[in-house]
Amino acid sequence: MASLTEAAPAPAGADRPRRSFRSGALTALLLAPASLWYLLLLVAPLGIIVLFSFGERGKNGGYAGGFTLDNYAGALERNGPFVTSLLMAFGGTILCLLLALPLAYFIATRGGSKKSLLIVLLVVPFWTSFLIRTYAWLTILGPEGIAGFIGDATGNPSFRILGTPFAILLGVVYGYLPLMIFPIYVTMERMDRTLMEASKDLGAGRWATFRQITLPITLPGLITGSILVFIPLMGEYVVPAILGYSRVFLIGNQLVLQFLEARDWPQGAAKAVVLILIMLVSIIFYIWFSNRGRKVREVSVL
Amino acid sequence: MADQDLDQMLRRMAQTKVSRRGFLWASGLSASAAVLAACGPGSSSSASPAATTAPSVSAGTGGSASASPSAAAAVEVEKDLFMYNWGDYVDPENIEAFKQQFGVETFTYDTYASNEEMMAKFQGGAKGQWDLVAPTAEFVPAMVEQGFIQKIDWSKIPNAKYIEAPFKGLWWDPKDEYQLPKDWGTTGISVRTKVVKEEVKTWKQFFEVAPKYSGRIVIVDSPGDVFVAPLKALGYSLNSVDPTELGKARELLMGLAPHVLALDSDQYNTKIETEEAVLGLTWTGGILELRDKPETADVQYYIPEDGTLFWLDTWAIPAEPPHPEAAHAFLNFIQEPEVQAKETMTNQYATCNSEAKKFIDPAMLNDPAIFVPDDVLAKLEGAQDVSTDPLRLQIWEEFKSNIG
Numbered sequence: 141m142a143s144l145t146e147a148a149p150a151p152a153g154a155d156r157p158r159r160s161f162r163s164g165a166l167t168a169l170l171l172a173p174a175s176l177w178y179l180l181l182l183v184a185p186l187g188i189i190v191l192f193s194f195g196e197r198g199k200n201g202g203y204a205g206g207f208t209l210d211n212y213a214g215a216l217e218r219n220g221p222f223v224t225s226l227l228m229a230f231g232g233t234i235l236c237l238l239l240a241l242p243l244a245y246f247i248a249t250r251g252g253s254k255k256s257l258l259i260v261l262l263v264v265p266f267w268t269s270f271l272i273r274t275y276a277w278l279t280i281l282g283p284e285g286i287a288g289f290i291g292d293a294t295g296n297p298s299f300r301i302l303g304t305p306f307a308i309l310l311g312v313v314y315g316y317l318p319l320m321i322f323p324i325y326v327t328m329e330r331m332d333r334t335l336m337e338a339s340k341d342l343g344a345g346r347w348a349t350f351r352q353i354t355l356p357i358t359l360p361g362l363i364t365g366s367i368l369v370f371i372p373l374m375g376e377y378v379v380p381a382i383l384g385y386s387r388v389f390l391i392g393n394q395l396v397l398q399f400l401e402a403r404d405w406p407q408g409a410a411k412a413v414v415l416i417l418i419m420l421v422s423i424i425f426y427i428w429f430s431n432r433g434r435k436v437r438e439v440s441v442l
Numbered sequence: 443m444a445d446q447d448l449d450q451m452l453r454r455m456a457q458t459k460v461s462r463r464g465f466l467w468a469s470g471l472s473a474s475a476a477v478l479a480a481c482g483p484g485s486s487s488s489a490s491p492a493a494t495t496a497p498s499v500s501a502g503t504g505g506s507a508s509a510s511p512s513a514a515a516a517v518e519v520e521k522d523l524f525m526y527n528w529g530d531y532v533d534p535e536n537i538e539a540f541k542q543q544f545g546v547e548t549f550t551y552d553t554y555a556s557n558e559e560m561m562a563k564f565q566g567g568a569k570g571q572w573d574l575v576a577p578t579a580e581f582v583p584a585m586v587e588q589g590f591i592q593k594i595d596w597s598k599i600p601n602a603k604y605i606e607a608p609f610k611g612l613w614w615d616p617k618d619e620y621q622l623p624k625d626w627g628t629t630g631i632s633v634r635t636k637v638v639k640e641e642v643k644t645w646k647q648f649f650e651v652a653p654k655y656s657g658r659i660v661i662v663d664s665p666g667d668v669f670v671a672p673l674k675a676l677g678y679s680l681n682s683v684d685p686t687e688l689g690k691a692r693e694l695l696m697g698l699a700p701h702v703l704a705l706d707s708d709q710y711n712t713k714i715e716t717e718e719a720v721l722g723l724t725w726t727g728g729i730l731e732l733r734d735k736p737e738t739a740d741v742q743y744y745i746p747e748d749g750t751l752f753w754l755d756t757w758a759i760p761a762e763p764p765h766p767e768a769a770h771a772f773l774n775f776i777q778e779p780e781v782q783a784k785e786t787m788t789n790q791y792a793t794c795n796s797e798a799k800k801f802i803d804p805a806m807l808n809d810p811a812i813f814v815p816d817d818v819l820a821k822l823e824g825a826q827d828v829s830t831d832p833l834r835l836q837i838w839e840e841f842k843s844n845i846g
Binding site for chain 2: 406
């Protein structure tokens with residue numbers, strides 16, 4: 141255990157070359173599994189997709205060689221789904237943020253002895269399949285559930301919740317809320333409470349304390365949570381298909397259509413690459429924007 | 443700063459003693475976690491056999507399927523069968539009977555919702571994964587060309603002799619080597635007549651009436667079926683790839699798109715039943731049985747008078763099946779007249795088996811929606827595989843992105 145505190149570099153000495161070789165080899169060995177995993181399961185498939193995106197569609201579908209930029213032209217031309225996906229991911233992330241922040245703050249500061257119980261209550265539904273929970277919403281929001289109830293109450297028999305953007309947002313926020321809560325909760329919990337007391341002593345009201353002390357300290361958690369929610373939301377397909385009846389046409393629907401129905405792999409691959417680029421740009425911009433003027437980069441432990 | 447925290451945390455962990463209560467609490471929590479995680483859905487394969495074994499077990503031994511098994515039962519049949527089929531397309535009681543008769547223990551039923559999806563899976567490399575598949579007839583040539591299905595050994599399927607002559611030697615399989623006809627049907631208009639008062643007996647009327655019931659129209663998620671409506675309404679062939687004709691069809695489709703509730707091949711009958719949808723471009727599966735229920739007796743299915751598609755679904759054996767004997771045994775079993783009759787009565791699609799008709803309820807034999815009379819049948823058009831035509835695909839994509 142004492143070796144943990146030896147974060148200092150190796151001492152200068154006669155046996156430095158030998159030591160760095162051994163530690164170099166050891167490092168390489170330790171990194172090998174993760175690197176292999178990344179190479180095989182991330183870099184290689186990505187490379188294949190990029191390769192496909194320049195190809196041409198085979199006669200019966202699939203990929204047949206070739207080099208053409210038509211796919212990218214098509215992807216940029218019919219860019220409706222990209223815009224809709226961006227809007228939905230954006231809206232979903234903001235909603236999750238607005239809901240998660242008070243909840244995490246409450247559990248972290250006012251939870252007291254019930255803290256672990258509340259966390260368990262949040263975590264347990266997360267272990268059940270996402271698909272099953274989405275199907276449950278089908279019954280709840282369907283004509284035999286809430287929609288039927290409201291329909292009868294207002295005398296409008298064809299009132300419908302399913303198949304509207306509202307249903308999609310509901311399903312999406314429901315599914316991704318825990319992903320937003322946990323990073324925020326973790327940073328809030330580790331926050332030094334005495335800072336808040338000090339701010340109160342100095343005369344700041346509760347809202348000012350929150351805005352100027354709590355929020356900046358928990359910003360890393362907010363960033364992590366937003367990224368955790370935004371990225372999957374961009375490619376979300378299941379909830380819009382089940383709860384939204386595919387009436388809102390998103391990138392996910394677009395890709396499924398290309399790969400499973402039209403069987404035009406090069407087109408689908410081009411759209412996938414464009415999606416990845418959009419997300420990369422958005423995330424980089426977001427991180428840069430949130431970290432302006434901050435000297436110390438805190439990395440949230442999740 | 444985060445490193446220091448981590449440091450301190452690890453130190454504390456190393457020095458704390460775990461109390462017995464703490465250990466029991468933690469392991470209890472992780473055990474319940476494991477149980478909950480395992481309670482998630484298995485793959486469709488583990489879920490479906492559970493569903494298919496639900497109906498009464500007595501039907502397996504005592505019911506109609508106990509007709510004397512043909513000589514094929516003497517062959518050594520494997521213990522498993524993997525089927526890839528449309529959803530709810532084989533009577534669960536027949537599956538049970540098959541398992542009992544041939545000693546098959548695992549019957550896996552994976553599903554797809556469209557021929558395109560099925561083709562995409564095979565193209566992605568699914569050899570050796572299934573023993574049986576049920577493509578619609580016009581997709582068989584493409585599957586043969588790409589080596590997805592293999593020839594059927596007819597010596598193991600003596601019951602194939604019951605298949606009626608009109609279904610043999612057709613363009614998709616001129617020598618009848620690769621497929622065994624399963625059932626046939628039409629694509630037509632389903633209506634809740636108590637809500638829709640207008641007459642909707644032609645595709646032309648379908649398009650005219652649609653805007654009035656905006657948001658309550660359900661359509662099957664299949665490009666081959668959906669193109670039938672505008673092309674027939676305009677009087678063209680439903681297999682047309684002519685740009686002018688498709689252009690006009692596109693206009694009709696774009697006009698329809700905002701009024702569509704959903705594109706759904708699995709649950710369109712549920713939507714019609716609950717009145718979420720009152721008008722539909724559908725098949726007959728699940729719709730016709732609604733006519734017998736009092737709450738939904740107003741449901742009607744019309745074969746459009748300006749013409750429509752008549753389709754044939756077939757059984758095929760994929761290349762390199764893991765259990766070829768079981769596959770052939772099943773194909774012979776399913777064409778056993780009484781078994782086939784049960785299939786017809788459950789699925790409500792017409793059979794190609796002449797012997798089976800003797801065991802089918804006469805009311806169903808005379809139902810024009812299922813057993814289409816010859817004069818109407820003569821006016822229906824069969825399908826060609828035009829699923830890869832780029833203009834069609836483009837229009838389909840545009841249509842899908844504009845619904846709702």
